[in-house]
Structures are given as C-alpha cells and as structure tokens.
Amino acid sequence: xxxxxxxxxxxxxxxxxxxxxxxxxxxxxxxxxxxxxxxxxxxxxxxxxxxxxxxxxxxxxxxxxxxxxxxxxxxxxxxxxxxxxxxxxxxxxxxxxxxxxxxxxxxxxxxxxxxxxxxxxxxxxxxxxxxxxxxxxxxxxxxxxxxxxxxxxxxxxxxxxxxxxxxxxxxxxxxxxxxxxxxxxxxxxxxxxxxxxxxxxxxxxxx
Numbered sequence: 001x002x003x004x005x006x007x008x009x010x011x012x013x014x015x016x017x018x019x020x021x022x023x024x025x026x027x028x029x030x031x032x033x034x035x036x037x038x039x040x041x042x043x044x045x046x047x048x049x050x051x052x053x054x055x056x057x058x059x060x061x062x063x064x065x066x067x068x069x070x071x072x073x074x075x076x077x078x079x080x081x082x083x084x085x086x087x088x089x090x091x092x093x094x095x096x097x098x099x100x101x102x103x104x105x106x107x108x109x110x111x112x113x114x115x116x117x118x119x120x121x122x123x124x125x126x127x128x129x130x131x132x133x134x135x136x137x138x139x140x141x142x143x144x145x146x147x148x149x150x151x152x153x154x155x156x157x158x159x160x161x162x163x164x165x166x167x168x169x170x171x172x173x174x175x176x177x178x179x180x181x182x183x184x185x186x187x188x189x190x191x192x193x194x195x196x197x198x199x200x201x202x203x204x205x206x207x
Contacts, residue, residue, distance in 0.1 A: 012042050016049060021059055025067035028159075032071025032131050039130075043159055047166020057167060061160050068124070068155035069148060072134040076147060079138025087139065108132035109139075117146055124154030 015023040027042045043064060050057045079087060091105050108129050112119040113136070120142065123133035137147050 012045055016046060020055065021063035024060060024063040028064045028067030029071035032068060033074060040162065043162035044166030047163040048170060050163065051167045051170050061163055064159040064163065065152055065156045068159065069151050072151045075131070075134035076138035079135040080141060084139050087135065105132060105135065109136040112136040112140065117142060117150060120147060121150040121154040124151065124158055
C-alpha cells in the first residue's frame with residue numbers, strides 16, 4: 001500500500017519543482033482551505049529545494065506567505081458572505097468533504113472571541129485553527145487591512161521557521177514534520193511571553 005506521506009511528498013515536489021515560487025504559493029493557499037494538505041510537508045520541502053540552489057530562500061518564504069494570505073482571504077470572504085448561521089449549516093452538511101467539523105469551527109470561533117484580532121496572528125501557529133481562524137474573522141467583519149497584516153505576520157513566522165528548518169536539515173527535511181507540532185507550541189509560547197512583556201513595559205512607561 002502506498003504511504004500517503006510519500007505520495008503527497010512526491011506530488012508536492014513535482015508541483016514545486018515545475019511551478020517554482022508559484023507552486024509554493026498555490027500549495028500553501030490550498031493548505032489553508034483544505035487542511036489535509038500539510039504545510040509541515042510543503043514548507044520543509046521548499047527549504048530543502050532552496051538549500052539545493054533551486055530556489056532563493058527569501059523568495060520562497062515570500063511566496064509561501066503570499067499563498068497563506070490568499071488562502072486566508074478566501075476563507076475570510078466565505079465567513080463574511082455566509083454569516084454564522086448559514087456557515088454552520090454548510091459545515092454540518094459538507095464539512096466532511098474538507099475534513100472540517102462543527103467542533104473545529106467552535107474551536108476557531110472560541111479562539112477568536114477570546115483573543116480578538118490577536119487570534120488571527122497567533123492562530124496561524126496552531127493546527128486546524130491556522131486555517132479556520134480566518135472564518136470567524138470574516139463573520140465578525142474584522143477590518144480587512146488589519147486581517148491581512150496579522151495574517152501575513154503570523155504566517156510569515158510559521159513559514160520562515162519551517163522553510164528554514166528544511167534548509168538547515170537538507171535531505172533530512174522530512175524530520176521536520178515529526179516535530180513540527182511541538183515546535184509550533186514553543187514558538188507560540190515565546191510570542192505570548194514576548195507580547196506580555198512588551199505590553200507591561202509599555203504600560204510602565206505610560207505610568
């Protein structure tokens with residue numbers, strides 16, 4: 001039986017090698033809309049290809065981030081267009097086709113409601129939430145410029161880390177996927193601590 005990871009890796013490698021930066025952007029945009037396509041596979045592979053001189057590293061990161069923003073904007077538009085009630089009916093009826101459940105949507109909405117606009121930035125570092133947080137942002141009509149900015153920052157961080165690891169590991173790039181879920185929580189914790197320190201420091205200066 002074919003290993004799904006190996007099959008996906010081969011297809012992703014073919015697309016990236018054939019289309020270059022455009023292939024990276026397309027795959028990452030699709031990953032936002034269709035979570036079973038793993039960024040933990042595409043991004044380290046892109047880093048590996050960059051280490052081989054087939055792509056320019058900053059260009060690869062920029063292409064991946066552009067794809068992230070494009071996919072996120074599509075989901076933002078879906079949320080804004082459908083509204084919460086119709087969105088839930090669509091997920092209940094068709095969510096299984098995209099492997100998205102009502103529970104996943106609840107998780108993304110809860111994250112957004114608790115953290116507001118910052119949920120878009122930090123949510124880009126969490127599995128499942130990374131894709132779906134754009135939907136409640138659209139439902140709640142988060143200002144579009146702010147949404148794009150926070151999405152680009154959060155996605156840029158995630159893309160830089162995974163592409164960078166693929167570049168460093170070279171032909172061992174597949175190892176990144178095994179540890180990515182731990183790394184994203186470490187990165188998120190570091191950003192949260194840094195954010196708390198920044199706001200406390202700013203408040204002290206204002207006092």
